[in-house]
């Protein structure tokens with residue numbers, strides 16, 4: 001593969017100075033939580049390694065992951081990563097279209113067999129033989145399987161590819177299915193979120209390209225460096241949570257004071273993501289900072305866990321408005337009433353018995 | 363048998379047949395009942411555990427309720443100096459740890475304690491006499507039997523309830539509770555390495571919260587029935603109940619053999 005350019009070559013060709021290149025390496029090291037000692041290592045890797053090709057395919061999706069990705073905070077990081085993955089195939093961002101695009105996909109697969117990374121945005125619907133999502137005249141699931149066959153690893157972008165997301169919401173008529181349930185023989189990195197944070201996406205790709213290995217994953221297959229803490233663990237409103245100071249209603253005084261959104265159904269305590277540290281839109285803000293609770297968009301099943309504004313999850317199997325407390329209170333109420341009735345009958349029975357036995361004595 | 367006694371031993375009369383057949387009454391138990399009309403059932407560690415456990419569960423239910431439904435916001439001081447919700451959660455975790463250690467101690471006592479210390483952990487489902495006593499007890503609670511039988515330890519129905527709601531129920535609450543605790547303690551830490559695997563089992567942390575929360579209601583329901591039954595049986599059965607969990611001694615109200 002000697003004819004393949006290195007990352008550094010690609011960057012220089014794009015007019016990026018050496019100085020900017022070194023800056024990018026430091027930034028990447030920082031974003032990945034590595035020590036400054038890694039900066040020369042990253043630089044060295046990028047100077048000597050042929051770049052790893054990436055194929056990016058799209059299934060049932062809203063393309064918010066791509067939208068997020070191209071808005072990566074540091075313009076340099078974005079340019080570099082975009083040129084690094086160089087869109088060997090990405091039907092949304094590539095210049096080619098139609099048959100030409102399909103040919104490009106085939107070319108890339110043939111040329112880099114076993115070496116490319118397959119990035120999947122969206123997921124395949126499996127009902128009706130995959131007819132609900134057609135790419136290039138064929139069901140997407142076929143393209144996915146075909147592209148995955150010779151991939152080195154698979155990245156599942158966003159909640160769709162990782163978990164299914166809204167198109168998989170009950171009753172899931174198209175049987176939209178997360179990637180790891182279709183591709184079972186490849187290492188899969190889940191990068192959930194709806195969408196994932198841009199810096200998280202570029203960070204994951206950069207890590208894989210520079211170190212030539214998968215980032216460390218947590219139990220659910222997510223990169224530990226971005227998904228090992230909950231929003232709640234690093235939320236700046238946490239002191240109000242511990243103090244017991246909550247927003248009680250939208251627009252109340254406590255909301256203006258910036259109290260904790262727990263009672264408004266904030267899912268920060270149950271959501272693993274980097275929003276409260278990395279934030280969004282070049283670090284400007286994140287949902288809680290702008291006054292709305294976390295909806296748990298990077299968690300499996302967040303779309304089916306009832307209202308975003310309830311602290312205790314709805315249990316729709318017990319009726320539309322029901323939750324653990326309502327079900328529990330109702331059951332305890334029934335049992336309590338039963339016990340009271342039982343006690344009453346017991347008392348009557350023993351009174352009866354006493355009168356009977358006293359009669360017998362007479 | 364020693365010379366002087368206020369009771370006749372009556373060695374020819376078969377006593378507490380049902381309790382013997384279910385495996386509840388041991389030979390020593392029967393001997394004790396013949397001589398003293400009372401029998402020592404729940405040893406000190408069992409009784410101590412019972413009340414510590416009951417207290418811990420009350421605290422866990424109270425604070426658990428508030429974790430799901432926080433009290434109204436309070437403005438006592440600056441957030442930095444106010445720790446109301448923090449203390450509620452702390453009380454929950456502290457009681458949770460006491461519950462856990464207590465339960466481990468109770469398991470230990472099942473091995474070294476007397477015959478009745480094991481009843482909480484083993485349902486003799488292979489014993490058909492045990493089953494027929496379960497149904498007998500059910501009929502007693504449905505007012506279909508005139509009179510209950512005598513048991514030394516738990517009656518079979520109570521034993522089944524305790525096994526499912528307490529032995530399994532507490533285990534479930536401890537495992538899910540410590541998994542939730544491991545999230546706060548941090549990934550890669552001690553609790554996470556022991557209990558972190560539980561979270562993906564239920565899908566995610568939110569689902570785990572819900573199932574832990576539902577578990578509370580199962581335990582509340584047990585508590586209602588348990589306390590009612592203990593007091594009712596204290597009055598209506600032919601043996602002591604509440605005082606047995608205090609002194610450890612079971613006494614009988616009549617001298618009939620069965």
Ligand code: HEM
Nearest residue numbers: 408416419420482515516517524528585589592603604607
């Ligand atoms: C949170 C509340 C409570 C819980 C979770 C609880 C749990 C238990 C458990 C697990 C046992 C079995 C003990 C063993 O075999 O080691 C037991 C037995 C017993 N408990 Fe409780 N208990 C509670 C409250 C009470 C109260 C308030 C009373 C008294 C009114 C009571 C009276 C008894 C009695 C009398 C027994 C022995 C039953 C028998 O002899 O078969 N308990 N309880």
Ligand code: HEM
Nearest residue numbers: 422423426427429430458535536539540542543571575578
């Ligand atoms: C009888 C036993 C228990 C009961 C009834 C109980 C009850 C509850 C309830 C109702 C909740 C609120 C769930 C929600 O978010 O809706 C909760 C949360 C929790 N419980 Fe328990 N629990 C018990 C045992 C334990 C144990 C043994 C531990 C282990 C230390 C534990 C640790 C926790 C933790 C860490 C939370 C989450 C707190 C948070 O998210 O801020 N629980 N519990």
Ligand code: SF4
Nearest residue numbers: 232235260261266268
């Ligand atoms: S706003 Fe949400 S994430 Fe922040 S402290 Fe409150 S509950 Fe936790």
Ligand code: SF4
Nearest residue numbers: 273275294295296297
């Ligand atoms: S704060 Fe929560 S819902 Fe919002 S983007 Fe982050 S993980 Fe998703």
